[in-house]
Amino acid sequence: MKGNFNHFKILIVDDEEEYREVFKEILDEKGYITKAASSGEEALNILKTHSFHLVLTDLIMKGIDGIELLEKIKEEYSETEVIIITGYGTVENAVAAMKKGAFTYFIKSHDLEELTIEIEKIRKIFYLENDNEIFKNQQKNSKYMLNTNNKKFIKIINMAEKAANSNVNILILGDSGVGKEVFAKYIHSCSERKDRHFLAVNCHAFSDNLLESELFGHEKGAFTGAIEQRKGRFEAAHGGTLFLDEIGDISLSTQVKLLRTIETKKVERIGSNKTMDVDFRLISATNKDIQKSISNGEFREDLFYRISTIIIEIPPLRDRKEDLPNLIEFFLEKSKLELKKQIHTIEKKVMERLLSYDYPGNVRELKNIIERLVVLSENGIIKDIDLSKYRVDSERDTKSREEKIHNNKEVEEIQRIRSLKDIRSEAEAKYIKKALEISGNNVTEAARKLSISRRQLFNKINEYKLR
Ligand SMILES: Nc1ncnc2c1ncn2[C@@H]1O[C@H](COP(=O)(O)OP(=O)(O)OP(=O)(O)O)[C@@H](O)[C@H]1O
Structure with a gap:
């Protein structure tokens, strides 16, 4: 049976060609990706440039034998599992190998089906672990890396933690990409509001009218296009934290409305005369020189004082x-x-x-x-x-x-070039091209190797203009 084995890679090491070929053929047939080496030395060379999930190695070989190979693998490629292949006469040594970290051993004269069951176990464990890791990491990494050795940054983190315990408004300053939003989330997670919403609004992303509707909400029919009633972000953040990113970009008229809401902690949806109490913690951020904006008359001084009880400046x-x-x-x-x-x-x-x-x-x-x-x-x-x-x-x-x-355009251009989607497409196109080459341009064969259907492969070939 051929299946999608998620590109589980196996290196077969045996100095007897016959065994090597049999193992390779059977495992290829099962859908694994295999490579063969005729000695421990050759295997180590291959491992320098290729990674494998599993190494299947004969125990007794000239030169580097199975045990030595196992030891080197455990030392340098600890994620790779090893199965020792042995004859009846050397079972004891194989058991000793397990103590050195081999997953199991397999006796050459036994049914090969037993071996494939063991390999399947490893594959399942590997992917299960990987999925688990992703899950754990998503929880961990959805967060951030705020361990620091920088004195200034340590001070800032201490300050943020202290500020988190109070309900004061915080303004975060710093260049684009320094982690202002990450920091805002950290403050939220250190605060008593941590089990409630953290809502972020990028003020730069909206036109004036849309931003007001986004922040304060609107009633049905309040303006052309308001086909439904909509809750604003202040309302939605009730009990939690509202993060206003790029606050330096909002218009003076919206600033007035914002100031009123922050001072009174009350909102009115656009088109409604009903006032609602809202309980939110406000964190704002900007990469603009806000003092300069105040001097230029682009940012209200009273609003600045209102949002910046504590100012946190993140270094580049x-x-x-x-x-x-x-x-x-x-x-x-x-x-x-x-x-x-x-x-x-x-x-x-x-x-x-x-x-x-x-x-x-x-x-x-x-x-x-x-x-x-x-x-x-x-x-x-x-x-x-x-x-x-x-x-x-x-x-x-x-x-x-x-x-x-000072040249935002250039930064934007670099960011556009580096979009992950582009990078993925580029890598995918490269990989498919390689698979086609290896398969002698045989689409059925390449699709099988890539574990996708022929139709999917044809679509990709058209998408990336590979023919
Ligand atoms: N300390 C950190 N740990 C992990 N990821 C981080 C950290 N700081 C920044 N990042 C990552 O860098 C990217 C930019 O971070 P963030 O959006 O917080 O920056 P910003 O200063 O708010 O940027 P902008 O001014 O453009 O809004 C995000 O993908 C974020 O996950």
Whole structure:
């Protein structure tokens, strides 16, 4: 039976060609992806560039034998499982191998079906664990990485935790992508309101009228297009936290209405004369120079004082480079789990460049770079060449840093190029092209290898114009 085995990869190591071929044929037939090696040495070489879920190794081989191979694998590729293949005469040694971390052993003369049952167990455990990890990580990672070695950042976190316990209005300042929303969520999670809603509104994303309707809600027929009654965000955040992102971008007329709601803690839906009490904690954020906006008459001073009982200023990532190793590891783990990819090697140059780059797009940019590198990685290796394509170059970047910070258009352009959707499509197209090449352009064969239907493959070929 052939099935979708989620690309479960097995390396078969045996110095006897006959056994090697039999195992390979049977496991290929079952739908696993297999590769064969005729010695322990060859297996270790292959493992340097390819990752496997399972290594099936003969116990007695010339040179590096099964036990030594097992030890090396457990040392360097701890996620890879090992099954030892043995003859009757060496069962004792095989049992000893299990003590060194082998999953099980298999006696050569036994029914091969027994072996495939064991392999199936490993596959199931592997994917179950992976799904579990994703679940745990989603819970963990839906949050953030706020461990820091930066003194300024430690102070800010302490301040935020203290402020969380009171109900004061907080204004978060900082460049785009430094994690203002992440921080707002953290404050909410430290507050007594943590079990209630956290609602975020990006004020920049709405026109004046729409923003007012979004914030205060409206009655049916209040204006053209108001075909239904709608609750506003202040109302919806009752009991919880309302996060107003890009507050520096709202118009003066909306600012007046906002000020009134914040002062009175009462809202009226547009088109209604009924006033409702609302209980919300307000956190606002902006990457604008708000003092300058006040001097220019673009932002009301009274509103500024109202929203900024406590001001938290998040430093740009280039000013807390000591946190880069932790952040890189955090996003790497997150991407590995989300993209279901294993990474065992990161080329030295990649780390050097990641650690010296200035990140004009801050944490958002770092997160995107890591996701991209994981998507582009092949055989568990992150290569410098993939980073080069991204143009991470600290020297050039330092020179043009000022220019970039003040040039939003360029930042936007970089973000557009780096959209995850594009990256996924790019990687998918590349992979399908490779599968077609390997299958001699035979669509049925390539579809089988990719575990998708021929029809799906045809659609992808058309979508990516691969023919
Ligand atoms: N400390 C962190 N831990 C994990 N992820 C983070 C952290 N800081 C930022 N991020 C990630 O970086 C991205 C940008 O973060 P966020 O939206 O909070 O930044 P921002 O300062 O509010 O940006 P903008 O000014 O553009 O609204 C998000 O994907 C977020 O998950």
